[in-house]
Amino acid sequence: MTCQELADFLLRYLDGELPAPQGESFAEHLALCPPCKAYLTTYQKTVKLGQSVCADPEGPVPGDVPDELVEAILAARSRA
Amino acid sequence: MLRSADPENATPASDATATGAEGERTLVTRLRAGEDAAYEELVRSYGGRLLAVARRFLRVEEDARDAVQDAFISAFRAIDRFEGDSRISTWLHRIVVNASLMKLRSRQRKPETSIEELLPRFLDDGHFADPPTEWQQTAERALQRRQTRERVREAIDRLPDSYRTVLLLRDIEGLDTAEAAEVLQVSANAVKIRLHRARQALRKLIDAHMREDLE
Ligand SMILES: [Zn+2]
Numbered sequence: 001m002t003c004q005e006l007a008d009f010l011l012r013y014l015d016g017e018l019p020a021p022q023g024e025s026f027a028e029h030l031a032l033c034p035p036c037k038a039y040l041t042t043y044q045k046t047v048k049l050g051q052s053v054c055a056d057p058e059g060p061v062p063g064d065v066p067d068e069l070v071e072a073i074l075a076a077r078s079r080a
Numbered sequence: 081m082l083r084s085a086d087p088e089n090a091t092p093a094s095d096a097t098a099t100g101a102e103g104e105r106t107l108v109t110r111l112r113a114g115e116d117a118a119y120e121e122l123v124r125s126y127g128g129r130l131l132a133v134a135r136r137f138l139r140v141e142e143d144a145r146d147a148v149q150d151a152f153i154s155a156f157r158a159i160d161r162f163e164g165d166s167r168i169s170t171w172l173h174r175i176v177v178n179a180s181l182m183k184l185r186s187r188q189r190k191p192e193t194s195i196e197e198l199l200p201r202f203l204d205d206g207h208f209a210d211p212p213t214e215w216q217q218t219a220e221r222a223l224q225r226r227q228t229r230e231r232v233r234e235a236i237d238r239l240p241d242s243y244r245t246v247l248l249l250r251d252i253e254g255l256d257t258a259e260a261a262e263v264l265q266v267s268a269n270a271v272k273i274r275l276h277r278a279r280q281a282l283r284k285l286i287d288a289h290m291r292e293d294l295e
Contacts, residue, residue, distance in 0.1 A: 035213075038212040042287070051251055077153065
């Protein structure tokens with residue numbers, strides 16, 4: 001397996017969807033190739049970072065809703 | 081149709097007078113009775129949280145606000161069908177995700193920016209053209225820095241719409257492949273391909289920042 005193939009198969013490997021023979025070559029390559037090892041760990045960190053910033057309670061202004069939006073919504077309700 | 085990845089995170093923490101199961105039940109009763117003040121309370125309590133969700137899907141502020149407005153109007157119409165066994169916050173969250181996807185669909189006319197340049201490049205022999213290196217910090221540690229959180233958010237915003245949407249639905253909203261395929265009306269395989277590319281592109285967009293020596 002090449003690094004390119006490993007990068008292509010990464011999602012399926014992590015989701016446990018890679019069939020056994022490919023899964024084994026994947027694991028073998030990974031054990032011997034520092035760049036692919038780094039690719040895998042940074043990929044996993046990326047997923048975690050994305051999930052965490054979107055769940056971040058002090059993220060962009062939850063709780064603060066512009067007054068004009070409140071008024072527009074309430075006006076739309078009375079028209080409905 | 082959609083469920084929230086984490087209902088706890090979808091719940092306004094401190095800004096809602098209506099939070100708490102008891103408060104929610106009272107609010108729903110008042111909404112069903114058509115009490116004007118209850119409608120305003122609902123919008124003020126949950127509007128900010130919903131706007132934050134809509135902004136992740138829709139980059140144009142006006143579109144995000146439209147989606148929130150559409151979501152509330154749908155919710156007002158459906159309040160009689162709201163079932164008390166889920167939280168209002170979870171229910172509204174689901175509605176605003178659907179409203180955002182509808183808005184996005186109506187907006188997707190202009191060609192997307194290409195994701196190709198954000199994918200890893202390889203030499204003819206299959207080796208990385210730019211071999212990846214490790215990030216020294218754990219995700220938890222990196223997230224303690226405001227600058228990192230902002231960088232990651234900006235990077236998500238920079239993903240082309242069809243990739244960002246899949247990333248949000250799968251990784252953030254917690255849908256599985258089949259569910260994401262259904263709401264986006266694409267094949268399961270297309271969802272997998274887009275998710276993988278979106279994560280690869282996101283990785284690339286934050287790589288330089290994450291490799292900086294931060295201490
Ligand atoms: Zn390799």
